[in-house]
Amino acid sequence: MTEEETPSSDVVRRDRFTGGPAREFLSSMDADRRIFAADIAVDRAHVVMLAEQGIVSEDVAGEILAALDEIEAAGHETLPEGEDVHAAIETAVIERVGEDGGKMHTARSRNDEVATCIRYRLREDLLDAIEATIALREQLLETASEHTDTVMPGYTHLQPAQPTTVAHWLCSYEQAIARDTERLLDAYGRVNRSPLGAAAFAGTTFDIDRERTAELLGFESIVENSMDASSTRDFLLESVSALAAHATTLSGIAEDIVVFANRGFVELSDDYASTSSIMPQKKNPDTLELVRATAGEAAAGVNGLLTTLKGLPRAYNRDLQSATPYAWETVDAVLDATDVVGGAVATAEWPEDALADAAGEGFSTATGVADLLAANGLPFRTAHEVVAVASEDGGDFDAIDAAAREVLDAPLAEYVDPDAVEAALDPAESVASRDSVGGPAPAAVEASLGDANDQLAADQDVLADRRDALATGAALLDDEVSSYA
Numbered sequence: 001m002t003e004e005e006t007p008s009s010d011v012v013r014r015d016r017f018t019g020g021p022a023r024e025f026l027s028s029m030d031a032d033r034r035i036f037a038a039d040i041a042v043d044r045a046h047v048v049m050l051a052e053q054g055i056v057s058e059d060v061a062g063e064i065l066a067a068l069d070e071i072e073a074a075g076h077e078t079l080p081e082g083e084d085v086h087a088a089i090e091t092a093v094i095e096r097v098g099e100d101g102g103k104m105h106t107a108r109s110r111n112d113e114v115a116t117c118i119r120y121r122l123r124e125d126l127l128d129a130i131e132a133t134i135a136l137r138e139q140l141l142e143t144a145s146e147h148t149d150t151v152m153p154g155y156t157h158l159q160p161a162q163p164t165t166v167a168h169w170l171c172s173y174e175q176a177i178a179r180d181t182e183r184l185l186d187a188y189g190r191v192n193r194s195p196l197g198a199a200a201f202a203g204t205t206f207d208i209d210r211e212r213t214a215e216l217l218g219f220e221s222i223v224e225n226s227m228d229a230s231s232t233r234d235f236l237l238e239s240v241s242a243l244a245a246h247a248t249t250l251s252g253i254a255e256d257i258v259v260f261a262n263r264g265f266v267e268l269s270d271d272y273a274s275t276s277s278i279m280p281q282k283k284n285p286d287t288l289e290l291v292r293a294t295a296g297e298a299a300a301g302v303n304g305l306l307t308t309l310k311g312l313p314r315a316y317n318r319d320l321q322s323a324t325p326y327a328w329e330t331v332d333a334v335l336d337a338t339d340v341v342g343g344a345v346a347t348a349e350w351p352e353d354a355l356a357d358a359a360g361e362g363f364s365t366a367t368g369v370a371d372l373l374a375a376n377g378l379p380f381r382t383a384h385e386v387v388a389v390a391s392e393d394g395g396d397f398d399a400i401d402a403a404a405r406e407v408l409d410a411p412l413a414e415y416v417d418p419d420a421v422e423a424a425l426d427p428a429e430s431v432a433s434r435d436s437v438g439g440p441a442p443a444a445v446e447a448s449l450g451d452a453n454d455q456l457a458a459d460q461d462v463l464a465d466r467r468d469a470l471a472t473g474a475a476l477l478d479d480e481v482s483s484y485a
Contacts, residue, residue: 032076032084032085032086033076033085034121034328035085035114035117035118035120035121036075036076036085036089037072037121038116038117038118038120038121039085039086039089039113039117040068040071040072040089041120041217041474041477042113042116042117042120042196042217043064043068043089043093043104044065044068044216044477044481045196045213045216045217045477046104046107046108046113046196046213047061047064047065047068047104048061048065048216048477048480048481048484049208049209049212049213049216050103050104050106050107050208051484052209052212053206053207053208053209055106055107055206055207055208056103056104056106058484060097060100060103061484062484062485063097063100063101064093064097064100064101064103064104065481065484065485066484066485067092067093067096067097067101068089068093070096071089071092071093071096079091079092080092080095084110084114084321086110086113086114086117087110090102090104090105106206107197107199107204107206107208108196108197108199108204109198109199109200109201109230111198111199111200111201111230111231111315111316112195112196112197112198112199112200112226112229112230113196115195115196115198115229115230115232116194116195116196116217118236118324118327119191119192119193119194119195119219119235120217122191122235122236122239122327122331123188123191123192123470124470125327125328125331125335126184126187126188126191126239126331127188127463127466127467127470128331128335129184129243129246129331129334129335129338130181130184130185130188130459130463130466131463132335132338132339132342133177133180133181133184133246133338134181134456134459134460134463135338135339135342136177136338136339136341136342136345137174137177137178137181137452137456138456139342139343139345139346140170140171140173140174140177140342140345141170141171141174141449141452141453141456142346143166143170143345143346143348144166144167144168144170144171144174144445144449145167145449146167147165147166147167147170147350148165148167148442148445148446148449149165149428149442150165150166150167150350150352150355151163151164151165151355151356151359151427151428151431152164152165152166152169152265152350152355152356152358152359153265153355153358153359153361153362153364154169154364154440158259159362160361160362160363160364161362161364162364162365162367162368162430163359163360163364163365163427163428163430163431163440164431164440165431165440165442165445166350166355167440167442167445167449168439168440168445169256170345171445171448171449171452173249173252173253174452175452176249176252177246177249178452178455178456178459180242180245180246180249181459182459183242183245183246184239184242184243184246185459185462185466186242187235187238187239187241187242188466189220190234190235190238191235191238191239192218192219192220192221193214193219193220193221193222193223193235194210194213194214194217194219194221194222194223195222195223195229195230196210196213196214196217196222197209197210197213197222197226197229198223198225198226198227198229198230199226199230200230200315200316201226201227201230201231201314201315201316202226202227203226210222215473215476216473216476216477216480217473217477218469218470218471218472218473218474219473220469227314227315230315230316231312231314231315231316231317231320233305233309233320233323233324234309236305236323236324236326236327237302237305237306237309239327239331240298240301240302240305240326240327240330240331241302243298243301243330243331243334244295244298244299244301244302244330244334246298246334246338247294247295247297247298247299247330247333247334247337248295248298250291250294250295250334250337250338250341251291251292251294251295253341253345254288254289254291254292254341255288255292257285257288257344257345257348258285258288258289258292261285261288263358264351264354265350265351265354265355265358266348266349266350266351267348267349267350267351268283268285268288268344268347268348269343269344269347269348270283271343271347272285272287272288272340272343272344272347272348273285273286273287274286274287287340287344288340288341288344290337290340291337291340291341294333294334294336294337297329297330297333298330298333298334300326301326301327301329301330302326302330304323304326305323305326305327308320308322308323308326309323356427356428359427359428360425360426360427363390363391363394363395364427364430365395365424365425365426365427365430366387366388366390366391366395367387368424368425368430368433368434369383369387369390369400369421369424369425370383370384370386370387371383371424372416372420372421372424373386373387373415373416376415376416377415378408378415382407382408385407386400386403386404386407386408387400387403389403389406389407390402390403395425396425397412397418397421397422397425400412400421401413
């Protein structure tokens with residue numbers, strides 16, 4: 001190509017639509033930095049398929065692929081000006097190859113191209129998020145295994161309710177995060193489908209092989225309907241929704257830790273705390289407070305996507321350009337928050353004496369006493385009334401005996417062994433008695449830990465399989481591209 005023929009603007013718009021104040025408004029070049037590598041991969045797979053189908057010659061395909069190698073090595077920052085990364089890369093190819101470089105765009109549109117690039121990159125981000133949830137679960141389970149006998153207060157409505165253990169509390173969050181992992185894996189399965197070959201929305205007249213490009217890019221399948229393939233962004237909404245659900249779980253554990261730190265029930269590592277700029281005695285759980293805020297960021301991502309996607313007509317609309325950043329911002333924020341929570345939990349100290357002293361506050365063993373009375377023949381509602389009356393006088397043995405005389409017209413000993421009542425009033429004994437499946441008794445928690453570790457190992461295997469599948473696709477594409485060198 002001569003100097004006069006070298007494109008002065010991106011190859012898509014040329015000179016007709018390159019001026020005016022709206023050009024910068026239309027551009028997504030900066031945001032597209034994130035999908036630069038994805039676009040190179042998608043271009044390579046498409047060009048290989050075009051050559052295999054005889055749509056472009058092998059010589060031209062080789063020149064285009066060589067140009068893509070140069071562009072990749074030079075990096076995003078060296079691309080010519082363009083409306084987006086897709087047009088800029090194509091322009092850069094034509095600058096190197098000549099007009100035959102434009103054959104790389106045969107049988108596709110930027111519509112299916114960008115949809116493919118987003119899915120290609122997002123699936124990597126989702127795997128990173130899944131890996132982070134698995135790492136957090138592992139940290140929760142390791143800490144729980146060290147504290148199956150560490151009694152602590154449990155709350156409802158932030159009021160003392162029943163004694164439990166640190167392990168039981170940690171396992172409650174591990175189980176929730178396991179569901180977060182499951183949701184992210186489900187979302188990944190629907191992200192990992194290729195829209196490439198759908199063209200603008202109505203397919204193409206060329207004899208393309210959509211399954212081949214899906215294979216070269218490591219996708220499990222294709223999005224078959226060409227209109228749906230090019231226009232849908234429900235995979236973004238599903239992914240961000242799963243991330244927002246996880247962020248909500250993280251916000252809960254962060255809030256608990258902030259409250260526990262306030263009450264002296266947990267000591268955060270200095271790495272996950274800060275001090276005041278004016279009050280030197282302060283140790284603030286700042287990182288966990290920021291984790292709480294992440295749930296708001298993720299919810300904003302969901303709302304942003306919903307309002308952007310709501311009511312869009314088929315097929316492609318430029319509004320979709322504004323949809324994608326919600327996904328990138330959400331996954332980055334939630335990934336960081338997950339790592340912080342894991343580190344905070346793994347390095348925290350749990351003061352066992354302080355926790356044990358607080359475990360019995362507020363007559364937290366009242367339910368255990370009521371259960372004991374019911375187990376010895378009283379209707380539970382009658383037992384509940386006895387203990388409720390006793391709670392007004394402090395809830396010790398004497399108060400319960402006095403309440404029995406008031407409500408039952410008989411001393412407590414006529415209904416239950418006094419030694420059993422004394423045991424039920426002890427927080428540690430109360431916890432040990434709650435050995436139903438999923439309960440806080442050490443034996444029950446240890447059984448739960450075994451099941452949770454088994455599920456963790458299974459999810460680690462699934463993650464490894466997903467990563468291996470992507471690596472296999474990347475290796476296949478590299479092999480095919482190298483054959484044109």
